[in-house]
Amino acid sequence: MRIRGSLWIATAALIAAAGARADGAAPPGRTIAYVVTNLSWALESTPEMTECPHGLNDGVREQFKLLFPESAGNKRTLVDTQLRRQVESYQPTTAPDTLPFLEGEGPVAPGVDLDDVAGPEDFTSPDGARGIDNQMHRVLGCIANYRAPDGPIRFFEDEMVLRENYNRIIVQLVGVDSLADDPDVDVMFFRGRDKVLVDAGGLKALPGGTQRIDTRWGGRYIRRTRGRIDKGVLTTEPVDLLYPWDAFYMPTDQYMWGARLQLKLTPEGAEGLIAGYTDVETWYMHMLRNWSAHYQSYGRSSGPSIYKAMRRLADGIPDPVTGANRAISSALAAKFTEVRVLPFSGAEVAAIAEAKPGVPYRGMPAPRPAAEELAETRGSPPRTTNGSVPGNP
């Protein structure tokens, strides 16, 4: 098709205008907002599985067979087998795992240097940055459920971000002089109330949709921080962040201590990492509530083994009483699409001012003592499917 001269000129002008915005012009009203459309734990997942030299972990089903093998003349009871494993899942302890656990290995893993230290446990990012703090990769990196590109839990959790209004996380930047460079922008997190504008296929988010702020149900998600834009990359100051992330219609949240954004911005969207220290008890309760043993079996994960590994590898936010770390370094791979947030009403402004940030879940008030689990598992010698493996003390 031939494009007539005047249309050429108009088209070229539009392209130039868009380019100018991306290259440095201020967004309209010096404000731009993005809605999260994709979210998954940032892990190194190579096709060759170089980060998992011993293979992938066993899940609930495989562990059950290892722990409670069928044998002639030995009638298994539900209490001693199924219920015992369910108790270990619902009432997890830090007792050492009697089963092998395969950690994700280095040297490469995505993430951010959260502590400005390049320690021996740190990784190197795929683009060469050193000192990357992402112990979550060690926990989830060799579990099929969470690996890219199509681990079942990874897939569903990512898909639900777009599908469910509950997960409508919005980041709004105010006082933006340029999307390319601005040393100081105001960054606000809140939840939207509306579906995301998508294309005819229903799976691709489109920029330009509208969103209303959710101050009625979502007050606990409202947070503010500051950030800077350098060469089109937004980097924010750390802020403790409760964020909604349900999987299958269960109102569950995650909590990240010291969360910071590292996002490449364009007028149409943003992409990058949300990094910080993920609260372990909140993460585990989120997993239990969304993913029963059946779903864990889809991609061979095991609640008790994950909990023990996560507590063992937790590297941040020491509990003031026990000294044990409550959180684990982590990063989320995130994609955003630009949205237009409707102007806040007076009532909404007041609600924002009064909003109290949500808090992390603190774990079972009366936890099961590790010694009780140890006593129960004594006499059940570790069995392996993968030979002798590292990663489990």
Add this chain to the structure above:
Amino acid sequence: MTSPVRGKRLAACLALTAVPLAVSAAPSALTEPYIPETMPPGFRVEASELDGPVFADAQGRTLYRWPFRTMRNGVTGDGKGESNCADTASTESAGLMSPYPGGLVLPEVEKRPSCQAMWPPAFAKDGDKAVGKWSVVTRRDGRRQWAYDGSVLYTSVRDRRPGDVLAGDSYRHEGDAPAMRDPIQPKPDVPPGFGVTTTLRGRLLHTARGFSVYAFDRDTRARSACDSACEQVFVPMQAPATANAHGDWSIFTRASGERQWMFRGRPLYRHEGDDRVHSLEGSDVPGWRNVYTQETAPPPAEFTVQDTPSGQVLADKRGRTIYSYTCGDDAPDQLSCERPDDTQVYRLGMCGGGSAERCERNFPYVEAVREAGGSGRLWSVVEIDPTTGHFAAKDQPGALRVWAYRERPVYTFAGDQQPGEVNADGLGDFQAEREGFRAFWWRDDFFRE
């Protein structure tokens, strides 16, 4: 898109946070109209508080069916014209759910009742004959059993009074729930284009597609106060030219000439802003309310309602979310394990790793004040032995007087630190559809009714 009433609605919403429940002694006396059917001699229809009209036998006992249901690894329930409810107790798990195998010896197997002990078949007498949708089926043991629409029928040992549906589970039929028994019911008497659904608050009237129907406080009989601007938000429920008034249903003609349905003298509307079925959002607009064919008795007066990130939950007087416990074991007969007179092994494992003391610290019962008593049939005060989780014996020392919903105790979760937290909602097997704790949702704007 924004609604013209957005500002007012928001103000109303904000005022609703953490409201105490209104005190009411009993449910509304109005019961749901239904379409009469021919029944076997002596059989009747009883009004149940939760499910509306239910069929009952000549003694007034609610009749249930056990629909065939596909589970993760097989099927169970009754096929048409046959009963799979045995008179011998199951001893091993069936492996109908995933990922655990079948063939495991069930807990407290020596005390486990048979299916028929819990669900006595509705036997037919000699000479009883089929009538209407009712038929008589000859069982494998040669006895004759009533069936409705092909499904064989049972009563429940849990029900004691006419109109009880204490054993029924129709409210909680969800994806991976056990194969439950439903009370059988006559059809609600609603015009074409309307439907009714059981909710915690009552039997919600909605359109045939499930969208809620509303009434306006300022309307009077046959006069609508909803003007043309209002109609853009609350759309009158049109009655076709061929529709006729009957029973609780009537029709009036609006100034525009449009015929509008009325229920019990109240003009009906749908809310343009509702984008999900069974919504309560229209009732956020001052003066507007959802319509119920019958309402349940309110929860205990000492309870509160708290806002959560997903809607509203019932909570205790301190604002702590209230939870119910769900349990159906993985045996062929899918018997309940959620009541205090069922085995407590599953619940104690879930909430305390087998320890009743830890269980009570993690998921404490909601104790009732001394003078408290239930209103209606659904909420009651029961006495529990906290060391076992079973009902306490009469005058048993140390027994707790606790609130119960349909005779199942309710709990709070000590892991909820602030009002409106629902940290234990869905904790259990299959998001607690199969076994575990679920928050008591009073209103959910995101996932459920």
